[in-house]
Amino acid sequence: MTFDKKTLLVPVGDDDGLRAAASMLRSGELVIFPTETVYGLGASALDARAAYDVFEAKGRPHDNPLIVHIAYPEDAEKIAYTTKLYRRLADAFVPGPITIILKKREIIPDEVTAGGNTVGIRCPVHPTAHRFIELSGVPVAAPSANLSGKPSPTRFSHCTDDMMGRVSAIIDGGECDVGLESTVVLLSGEDSLKILRPGGVSRDELLTVCSEVTFAEGLSEGEIPLSPGMKYKHYAPKSPLVLLDGEAQRVKAYVKDRLSSGESCLFICYDEDVSEFPECGISIGGRDDAKSHARRLFAALREADAIGETRRVDVIYSYAPQRGVEGLSPAIYNRLIRAANHTIRRV
């Protein structure tokens, strides 16, 4: 596969561009589209060769399955065997930032599912994603649209940075609202499920429709990769990321101390802190605004990398995230701890 394709850029609100991109996808080409979680790198999920090309364009190992995006919750039945629990989950959370693993039907080629007999199904709520999938007229296999090993793209510019020349079109949908990838769930029986990857739909929300909700074992430690993607090292910025665990005042004092001892560091911090760290602070929002932390985390990691191209960056510090099971906590914790390669320093 060559990486010198002419890439059509589709601006926000350009419906003709969206139609053109949808017809490209239907005919076997790769198209990047926005969703409420992160941008996806789409191919027709009915086309084995197009699915193969997705892995090549991303530089992703072929044993890590793609999830399949549909326009309406009921379209799941065409590509997988749905269950009562699927329908309960769909009534509550679909369309939305959740991926539900089901037994696949014959129509989905092995290239999409990495040879497995299950398929992850996701129906995005983002209006452009919905329209694009509907116009395509086929289910859309799509991983996150980053190059393998980079943070998932949450802005159009992240997609053009990574993927110009590698895909046939990139559709602009502005900044992704959730900013972290979907919650991936594996159903077991009619009233029990396992979270393989924490995301925008929280454990508490899942508990409103299902009485047993567990996290895959070793999820945060990256031990048992029930979801194949969890076994790969992800999202690591080029400079080492170190999570500082301690009172906010102590964390800030530690970073200031390192700065004055000549260390060239960056500090992923909060709005309340940036005035104290004018040279090295990268804010991900107000201290208590977890939604903003989720939305801006990947962009902050990319920004840290971009700064590292222009000047020396020895280390990137961040507050260690909370370890709770509530709301977005597990999702933010999971992404940060992996980006940091589990490096936590008590201060």
Ligand code: TXA
């Ligand atoms: O929010 C999202 O889920 C985004 C947008 C584009 O929809 N997509 C996304 O795809 O994050 P990807 O491929 O980067 O991550 C999908 C994760 C991987 O960790 C993969 O291993 C897991 O879901 N997965 C996919 N199919 C699976 C299956 N049949 N069984 C278990 N895990 C699966």
Ligand code: MG
């Ligand atoms: Mg990904």
